[in-house]
Amino acid sequence: xxxxxxxxxxxxxxxxxxxxxxxxxxxxxxxxxxxxxxxxxxxxxxxxxxxxxxxxxxxxxxxxxxxxxxxxxxxxxxxxxxxxxxxxxxxxxxxxxxxxxxxxxxxxxxxxxxxxxxxxxxxxxxxxxxxxxxxxxxxxxxxxxxxxxxxxxxxxxxxxxxxxxxxxxxxxxxxxxxxxxxxxxxxxxxxxxxxxxxxxxxxxxxxxxxxxxxxxxxxxxxxxxxxxxxxxxxxxxxxxxxxxxxxxxxxxxxxxxxxxxxxxxxxxxxxxxxxxxxxxxxxxxxxxxxxxxxxxxxxxxxxxxxxxxxxxxxxxxxxxxxxxxxxxxxxxxxxxxxxxxxxxxxxxxxxxxxxxxxxxxxxxxxxxxxxxxxxxxxxxxxxxxxxxxxxxxxxxxxxxxxxxxxxxxxxxxxxxxxxxxxxxxxxxxxxxxxxxxxxxxxxxx
Numbered sequence: 001x002x003x004x005x006x007x008x009x010x011x012x013x014x015x016x017x018x019x020x021x022x023x024x025x026x027x028x029x030x031x032x033x034x035x036x037x038x039x040x041x042x043x044x045x046x047x048x049x050x051x052x053x054x055x056x057x058x059x060x061x062x063x064x065x066x067x068x069x070x071x072x073x074x075x076x077x078x079x080x081x082x083x084x085x086x087x088x089x090x091x092x093x094x095x096x097x098x099x100x101x102x103x104x105x106x107x108x109x110x111x112x113x114x115x116x117x118x119x120x121x122x123x124x125x126x127x128x129x130x131x132x133x134x135x136x137x138x139x140x141x142x143x144x145x146x147x148x149x150x151x152x153x154x155x156x157x158x159x160x161x162x163x164x165x166x167x168x169x170x171x172x173x174x175x176x177x178x179x180x181x182x183x184x185x186x187x188x189x190x191x192x193x194x195x196x197x198x199x200x201x202x203x204x205x206x207x208x209x210x211x212x213x214x215x216x217x218x219x220x221x222x223x224x225x226x227x228x229x230x231x232x233x234x235x236x237x238x239x240x241x242x243x244x245x246x247x248x249x250x251x252x253x254x255x256x257x258x259x260x261x262x263x264x265x266x267x268x269x270x271x272x273x274x275x276x277x278x279x280x281x282x283x284x285x286x287x288x289x290x291x292x293x294x295x296x297x298x299x300x301x302x303x304x305x306x307x308x309x310x311x312x313x314x315x316x317x318x319x320x321x322x323x324x325x326x327x328x329x330x331x332x333x334x335x336x337x338x339x340x341x342x343x344x345x346x347x348x349x350x351x352x353x354x355x356x357x358x359x360x361x362x363x364x365x366x367x368x369x370x371x372x373x374x375x376x377x378x379x380x381x382x383x384x385x386x387x388x389x390x391x392x393x394x395x396x397x398x399x400x401x402x403x404x405x406x407x408x409x410x411x412x413x414x415x416x417x418x419x420x421x422x423x424x425x426x427x428x429x430x431x432x433x434x435x436x437x438x439x440x441x442x443x444x445x
Contacts, residue, residue, distance in 0.1 A: 033331045034322040038080045042439070045077040051439035056085060058435055059415075059428075063088035066283065067423040068274065068400070070097035072314040074414045075436060079322060084314070090271040091285070099314065102262055102270045103416045104297060106308040106397035110226045111344075112245060112258075112320065113306035114169060114374025116233050118340045119248055125236045131162035132173070135232045138208040139163075144174065145185055145211040154184055156211055163216040168225040169373040170348045174212030175223040185213045194224060200231045200241075200303040220353050220365060226374060230306020241304040252333045253323055255316040260304045261297050262311055270297065270311065273399050275420040286420055308398065314416050317403060321412040324393065324405045344373040345393045345407070386430075387437030394429075402429035409443055411436070 042049045055073075063070055070088030074081065086097040120126060126135065133140045142163075143156045163173035178189030188210045189195070197203040207228070213221050230241045237244050242260045250258050262270045273286045273294065286294050295301075297311055319330060324344075328336035347370030368384035370377050375393040378384055386392075389408025396402040400417040415432055417423065 034076060034079050034081070034319055039084070040080040040082060042082050043442075044445070045080060045082060046442040046445035047077070047082055047439045048441045051441065052083065052436075055432065055435035055439065056083070058431060059085065060087055062423065062425070062428065065425075066092075067425055068283075068417045068419050069094070070101075070271075071415065071417045071428075072097060072099065072101065073416075073432065074314050074318045075411070076318060076322065076413075077409070077411050077440075079326070079410075092274075092283075097271075098269070100257065100269055101416070102257055102266060102311050102313055103401055103418055104270075104273060104397070104399050105310050105312045105317065105401050105416075106399055107226075108312075108317065108395055108397040108401050108403060109306065109308045109310040110374050111324075111393075111395055112249065112310065113226050113229050113233070113241070114344060115249060115320075115324075115336060116241070116245055116306075117169065117229050118336055118344060118373070120233065120236050122337060122340055126165055126232070128166040128169075129164050131164060132168055132228070133162045135165075135235060136204060136228065138204050142208065143211045144215055145213065148184055154211065159212065160215050163212075166348060166373075167216050168228055170220075170371050171223050171225055172217055172220050172349060172353065173223065173225050174214045174216050174219070174221070175207065175225050175228070176210065176213055176221070177223045179222070183213065185210060189224070195227070195305070198302050200227075200234060203227060203303065204231055217350065218353070220349055220371065224307060226307040227305055229374075230304065233306065241306055249320070249335060250316075252335060253319050253330055255312070255319055258310060258312040258316045258320075260309050260311070261300050264298070267298055271418045273418045273420060276422075276424060283419070283424075314414050317416075318412060318414045321403055321405050321414060325407055325410060325412050327407075344375055345377050345391055346372050347377050347379055348372055386433055388433050396429060400428065402432070404429075404433070409437075409440065411440070 042052050059071060059073055062068060069092045070090055072086050075083045084099065086099055089096050090101055139162065142159050144159055146155045146157050148154055167173035176185035176189045178186050178195060192206045192209060194203055194206045197206055207224065233241050233244055274283050275286045277284045288294060301309060323330040323335055324341055327338035328334055328341045349365060349370050365371060368380040370379055376395055378388060378390065378392040381388050381390055388404065389406040391408055392404050392406040394404035398420055400419045400423060403414045405412050413432060413436060415428060
């Protein structure tokens with residue numbers, strides 16, 4: 001089976017970062033712009049320069065130690081750039097990292113797809129508690145896997161009700177992903193090539209042939225449900241996902257380098273992806289992924305993955321993050337209403353599911369950390385062991401990219417690297433949070 005970029009996107013389960021619920025009360029009163037020319041001194045927006053230098057030193061050491069060839073980080077508060085740094089090179093021994101370097105953001109695509117869904121929600125095209133079968137009738141015969149018998153054959157039971165739209169936007173619908181070896185449903189995802197299907201329609205049809213991991217709404221499991229959302233966007237609009245995002249999100253926000261592939265004129269700006277080769281014990285460029293050729297992202301994909309297919313730049317994604325921090329608006333362009341953004345940042349995982357693992361070794365969902373609509377949300381940051389503000393929203397990508405939006409402190413942060421499976425040290429997203437907020441000594445500013 002040829003494994004294409006959808007499986008690369010799916011790898012994000014190894015790269016999640018502790019993050020993000022409501023708490024927009026202290027966001028800036030006037031939605032600010034976000035431009036490179038609006039760089040301000042850290043003290044002007046409450047940061048201590050000497051303390052903030054610890055963040056710079058930490059990230060510089062990650063590059064100096066060879067964990068990644070280079071990276072970029074962007075920190076902004078009140079819509080003003082406090083720090084936009086580049087470190088190292090795009091590739092080992094290659095050209096220097098630049099502010100306009102293009103990165104595979106993998107599952108940082110998911111919040112963008114969520115915003116596309118909410119645009120259609122605001123237009124009355126769907127409701128949160130609608131059954132998914134209203135939009136994807138192929139799922140009307142879904143069943144649930146209870147286990148396997150002595151011969152390894154699946155034991156199935158009838159589904160009690162179809163998953164809802166709320167559940168596919170919060171990974172509580174029961175779908176698999178193909179990431180985890182131990183579960184029979186994930187094995188079926190790989191065997192049937194769900195994420196390597198030749199079209200969005202084929203992806204849906206293959207998904208419909210596979211049972212759910214659990215009854216809808218009874219657990220949380222990282223899944224292909226955001227790819228299903230991408231299909232729904234296409235079905236409701238008659239456009240490809242990329243066309244809709246470009247028209248309704250990228251062009252309005254001036255995210256000029258964000259798309260599902262890199263055109264030839266920009267190919268030199270795309271950073272390569274690395275991984276740790278356990279055989280050679282070296283960090284090497286990734287040429288193969290799950291037994292298939294590593295996708296180049298230099299040609300249009302067979303279908304556009306809402307779960308992880310986008311490429312972007314640090315500033316492009318910062319503009320998206322600032323729009324979220326501004327409750328749906330940037331530079332006078334409104335993408336969503338404030339209420340819709342608040343809904344995306346409100347935990348929707350039922351209490352009896354909150355202790356379930358989020359699929360990584362980094363964090364678990366509990367009373368302190370939950371999940372909204374395509375964003376992870378922080379309900380109680382101090383109990384969660386983080387210094388960020390209540391209501392912070394975030395997610396991460398398979399190649400180590402990360403971001404968060406903190407509406408309480410009106411802070412956004414975007415970090416970009418390109419290494420699969422971790423960097424051989426502490427999680428950079430968690431470290432960035434600690435080093436950012438220890439420097440925010442005057443949050444009242």
